[in-house]
Amino acid sequence: MGQFICINPNINTTTQQLDGCQPNNVAKVRCLVAPDIHCDGLGVNRTFWKEVPCKYTNGYSYDVSLILSILLGMFGADRFYLGYPGIGLLKLCTLGGFFLFQLVDIVLIVSGNLGPADGSNFIIPFYGQGSQRMAFTANRTYLKPPPPEL
Numbered sequence: 001m002g003q004f005i006c007i008n009p010n011i012n013t014t015t016q017q018l019d020g021c022q023p024n025n026v027a028k029v030r031c032l033v034a035p036d037i038h039c040d041g042l043g044v045n046r047t048f049w050k051e052v053p054c055k056y057t058n059g060y061s062y063d064v065s066l067i068l069s070i071l072l073g074m075f076g077a078d079r080f081y082l083g084y085p086g087i088g089l090l091k092l093c094t095l096g097g098f099f100l101f102q103l104v105d106i107v108l109i110v111s112g113n114l115g116p117a118d119g120s121n122f123i124i125p126f127y128g129q130g131s132q133r134m135a136f137t138a139n140r141t142y143l144k145p146p147p148p149e150l
Helices: 062-075 077-082 085-093 100-111
Strands: 004-006 026-033 047-053 057-061 121-123 134-136 141-143
Touching: 004 047, 057 062, 062 077, 062 085, 062 100, 062 121, 077 085, 077 100, 085 100
Parallel strands: 057 121
Antiparallel strands: 004 026, 026 047, 134 141
16 A cells, blocks of 8 residues: 555546446556655566456446336337347337336346346446445355356
């Protein structure tokens, strides 16, 4: 702590994540070693690349998906938007499962249990701490790993 400083990491104003955030939720940031610290292998430059965590987004908006689910969920528009065409077609043919699937999808989107099919995160239009899925056992609490890629 305090042995280096990262030089002006660029934040994307739309996604509010670091520029260059990869699908593995890591971005590389250029950092500078503190003045009195000596590191072997850096030479005169004294800069290095550090991998920092970020939330990868692929253009799917939380607001858009929630509005589509509320207004057009009976036609499967929310599922088509999120990349689930099979379930979207089922909702379209059954009028949202007689509105039951529509209600379930609204709850799933609001609770954060339904996201884009490609495994990316939503673009959420506010600053501040985001939520992460947690798991609990008798002796510990830990972050739940992301779902596997299909």
